[in-house]
Structure formats: structure tokens, C-alpha cells
Amino acid sequence: TQLLEQSPQFLSIQEGENLTVYCNSSSVFSSLQWYRQEPGEGPVLLVTVVTGGEVKKLKRLTFQFGDARKDSSLHITAAQPGDTGLYLCAGGGFQKLVFGTGTRLLVSP
Amino acid sequence: KAGVTQTPRYLIKTRGQQVTLSCSPISGHRSVSWYQQTPGQGLQFLFEYFSETQRNKGNFPGRFSGRQFSNSRSEMNVSTLELGDSALYLCASSIDRSGELFFGEGSRLTVL
Numbered sequence: 202t203q204l205l206e207q208s209p210q211f212l213s214i215q216e217g218e219n220l221t222v223y224c225n226s227s228s229v230f231s232s233l234q235w236y237r238q239e240p241g242e243g244p245v246l247l248v249t250v251v252t253g254g255e256v257k258k259l260k261r262l263t264f265q266f267g268d269a270r271k272d273s274s275l276h277i278t279a280a281q282p283g284d285t286g287l288y289l290c291a292g293g294g295f296q297k298l299v300f301g302t303g304t305r306l307l308v309s310p
Numbered sequence: 311k312a313g314v315t316q317t318p319r320y321l322i323k324t325r326g327q328q329v330t331l332s333c334s335p336i337s338g339h340r341s342v343s344w345y346q347q348t349p350g351q352g353l354q355f356l357f358e359y360f361s362e363t364q365r366n367k368g369n370f371p372g373r374f375s376g377r378q379f380s381n382s383r384s385e386m387n388v389s390t391l392e393l394g395d396s397a398l399y400l401c402a403s404s405i406d407r408s409g410e411l412f413f414g415e416g417s418r419l420t421v422l
Contacts, residue, residue, distance in 0.1 A: 243314070243400050243413025244353070289353065296343070296407050297366045300353035 203228040205290055205301035213307045214280055222275045222304045224290035231294065233273045235264055238287040280308045312336065314403050314414035322420045328389040331417045335382050335403030342384040343411065344376060347398040356399075359384055360407050388419075396421045 232251040236244035250266035257264045263276040290301040315334040344356040355368040359378035376386040402411040
């Protein structure tokens, strides 16, 4: 069974701080996705990484896929209150996603 | 264009009852997947439908079932409800089986 562990589980920071969320597994994934879910809504895809060592940037968000394709990280620079939400990594292909345990981020003004 | 629509948004049932949840995918999307989200287990895959056929199934008991209609709309059914079935049930659609998933807002089921 493929499992994805995220850390930290909870993160409460002030606006302007930087943060990194980690997604780790003992299994190799062909690709990993990162989602953000806000209260009362479904997850929204942020990015897909497919190549080991790949780095993708989405404005203030930087995503990295580990060389061995077993882990990934999400770095947010100068966090804003609008970044508040549940961040989820997921892998295993769009047909049958395995989701990570989630990181709940709260950014206070 | 309209997103994924799930109905009902909220419902309360008692143990032993059954429930049917509905999902209308984005127009033109042919694949529909269902996920269960709980605080303890997180998001877990239930099943995936494409062209009215179940293509993948998660590790859930047979009380959980689903189907897809010719217009790609999908329903899932949970029979003999248990307290542990209380969860947010999310439906996601994609244009085909390899495309990005677009999630609905979910149906929040409470079992008393």
C-alpha cells in the first residue's frame, strides 16, 4: 500500500514568513500532485511534478520532486492570509489518487 | 463553465439507513471519481467510473457502490449506514482517465 506522510500537520505563521511543507513516502511515484483545499470546497490542483529533481514555481510557491521520486516539498515565500488552507500532496495517477495526510496552514495578518 | 455539482450538500441519516449521493461532472468530462474525506483517515479513493464502467475501486466494503449514466452523471450509494460513514464525500471529474481532476464541493453526510 502506498502511503504519503506530510509534515508538519499544522502550521500557524504570520504574514510575510516563509514555510516549507514536506511529503514523504517509502514508495516511488510516477508523479505527484499538490492540492489546496479551502473550507467548504473541494481540493484544487496547484501543480503536477513528474520528473525526479524537478522544480516548478507558481508565483510565491515552489514545488520540488525528489530525485528518487519518493518525496516532494512545497515552499511558500512571504506567506499571505490568502494562502490559508489545507495542503495535500497526492500520487498514483489521476485514476486512483493516494492522498497525503495533509498540512493545515493558517496565515495571520 | 459550470463546475462539478454535487447534491445534496448536507444530509443527516441514522444508522442502518441508506443514502444516495449525486454528481454532475463538468460538461464534456467523461471520467468521474469519488473520494471520502474524514478527519481521521483523510482523503481516500472510493471508485472511478469511465464510460459507464467502474474502472478502479478503493478498499471499501461492499456497502459502498456506485454507477455512472450515459450522460456521465454518477451516483454513489452507501447501504446500512454506520457511524463511521460520517464524512465529506467528494466527487471529481476529468475529461478522460489521464486528465486533471476537478473536484466538487462535496456532500457532507452525518450518521447519527
